[in-house]
Amino acid sequence: MPARALPMLQAATAVAPDLTGPAGDARPRAFNIRTWGCQMNVHDTEKMAGALTRDGFQVSRDARGADVVLLNTCAVRDKATQKVYHALGRLRRLKEQNPSLIIGVTGCVAQLEGETIFRRAPYVDLVVGPRAIGALPRLVEEARTRQTTRLTPVEDDLTYPFESAVRGSAAKAYVTVMEGCDKACTFCIVPRTRGDEEYRPVAQVLAEAAHLAGRGYREIELLGQNVNGYRHGGVDFAGLLRRVDAVDGIERLRFTTSHPLHLSDAIITAMAEGEHVCPQIHLPVQSGSDRVLKRMRRGYDRSRYLERVARLRSEVREVALSTDVIVGFPGESDADFDATLELLEEVRFEQVYSFVYSPRPGTVAARLEDPTPAAVKDARLQLLQRRQQEIQAELYQREIGRTVQVLVEGPAKFGAGVYTGRSPQNFVVLFSGHEGMVGRILPVVIRTVTSLALYGDVDREAALGAGVSLTSPGADGIDIAG
Numbered sequence: 001m002p003a004r005a006l007p008m009l010q011a012a013t014a015v016a017p018d019l020t021g022p023a024g025d026a027r028p029r030a031f032n033i034r035t036w037g038c039q040m041n042v043h044d045t046e047k048m049a050g051a052l053t054r055d056g057f058q059v060s061r062d063a064r065g066a067d068v069v070l071l072n073t074c075a076v077r078d079k080a081t082q083k084v085y086h087a088l089g090r091l092r093r094l095k096e097q098n099p100s101l102i103i104g105v106t107g108c109v110a111q112l113e114g115e116t117i118f119r120r121a122p123y124v125d126l127v128v129g130p131r132a133i134g135a136l137p138r139l140v141e142e143a144r145t146r147q148t149t150r151l152t153p154v155e156d157d158l159t160y161p162f163e164s165a166v167r168g169s170a171a172k173a174y175v176t177v178m179e180g181c182d183k184a185c186t187f188c189i190v191p192r193t194r195g196d197e198e199y200r201p202v203a204q205v206l207a208e209a210a211h212l213a214g215r216g217y218r219e220i221e222l223l224g225q226n227v228n229g230y231r232h233g234g235v236d237f238a239g240l241l242r243r244v245d246a247v248d249g250i251e252r253l254r255f256t257t258s259h260p261l262h263l264s265d266a267i268i269t270a271m272a273e274g275e276h277v278c279p280q281i282h283l284p285v286q287s288g289s290d291r292v293l294k295r296m297r298r299g300y301d302r303s304r305y306l307e308r309v310a311r312l313r314s315e316v317r318e319v320a321l322s323t324d325v326i327v328g329f330p331g332e333s334d335a336d337f338d339a340t341l342e343l344l345e346e347v348r349f350e351q352v353y354s355f356v357y358s359p360r361p362g363t364v365a366a367r368l369e370d371p372t373p374a375a376v377k378d379a380r381l382q383l384l385q386r387r388q389q390e391i392q393a394e395l396y397q398r399e400i401g402r403t404v405q406v407l408v409e410g411p412a413k414f415g416a417g418v419y420t421g422r423s424p425q426n427f428v429v430l431f432s433g434h435e436g437m438v439g440r441i442l443p444v445v446i447r448t449v450t451s452l453a454l455y456g457d458v459d460r461e462a463a464l465g466a467g468v469s470l471t472s473p474g475a476d477g478i479d480i481a482g
């Protein structure tokens with residue numbers, strides 16, 4: 001179905017930047033992008049990088065070495081929005097030092113804030129919403145040449161040249177299957193920032209999956225704000241999942257984010273029968289209270305959600321569940337919060353992303369009476385997170401001694417020689433390794449766990465049999481204190 005055009009802002013300052021380098025010496029123009037938000041935002045950055053690269057730009061790892069600096073933003077919570085303005089404040093000094101620098105804000109904050117960004121940060125050159133990625137090189141050029149700009153409806157039809165996307169991982173790749181959301185959740189800003197649902201043609205999704213498999217990517221994650229609501233040309237999401245699963249070379253297949261209303265029996269069966277579909281799903285519940293779910297306009301109640309969980313666990317072997325929980329939604333009582341805690345105990349999620357409710361402008365929930373003090377909300381969140389950490393630690397204990405297949409993603413953020421990857425259930429696994437393991441699926445014997453990750457050793461015999469050398473002096477394992 002066609003999506004409504006979202007008004008995308010484009011603007012330029014009075015100074016026309018010269019990107020040809022000193023003394024007219026032509027040099028490659030460079031860009032730097034900083035990203036906030038979910039997988040969709042990360043993949044938007046990969047697409048923007050591809051669009052600019054096609055236009056002759058090169059990537060700069062630092063804003064100081066860039067001709068164009070973009071802040072790709074998330075507006076789901078107010079804290080994320082404020083981070084963008086703080087980052088713009090820091091970029092102002094760079095602009096003063098180099099008036100030729102083009103500064104742009106892209107993504108959901110750009111769509112939500114619009115002209116407000118120019119009023120608060122008049123040195124910003126362009127503001128581009130998330131559905132205008134394909135127009136980015138043109139908008140940058142207009143900013144560079146000081147063309148007259150105005151509010152312009154720009155809409156990405158999801159037919160971008162995926163071959164040129166600059167992928168941020170050598171192990172896994174994202175594939176957009178839909179954009180926007182048709183739901184009316186009272187707390188959510190996504191329909192306003194991403195527009196109505198639009199679905200990518202099946203043939204394009206399959207072509208991108210085949211392209212990625214041909215380039216050696218082992219894992220693909222299908223993306224959409226309401227991914228399991230996908231439908232195009234008579235194909236629903238269960239049908240799409242089966243088709244991508246059949247693409248030669250794909251070894252792992254995931255998808256996010258699912259809505260409980262659209263988790264059909266057909267999708268669950270496709271997960272169970274798929275040769276490469278990972279036994280893992282992110283299924284946001286938001287609250288365990290029927291009263292709160294109704295005020296949120298989620299379209300399901302607690303019993304419906306629990307029935308879907310039961311169906312998943314009965315059909316998909318060793319499936320792992322993660323979810324989102326909002327604490328302190330307007331009017332949430334102690335009894336409502338207790339219902340959410342009880343849901344955590346009943347379901348025992350492998351992972352929970354939990355946050356205090358953040359009012360977003362223009363949403364219904366932002367107008368609801370909210371008498372609960374912030375301190376009470378914070379205390380509830382801490383209680384929920386402590387209990388979830390205990391549940392996760394208990395669940396992860398069952399992994400000790402098991403051998404799990406890990407897709408190696410790269411070096412961990414701590415410790416020389418420590419690498420990280422993901423199990424089929426999407427558990428973070430850390431182990432001693434080296435760069436030659438990146439992009440490989442290796443067996444790791446789990447030795448110890450925390451509430452956040454699994455720690456183990458690569459199975460030497462199996463790795464050597466797969467042609468992976470274990471020459472690192474730390475390959476015997478990770479010494480975990482405590």
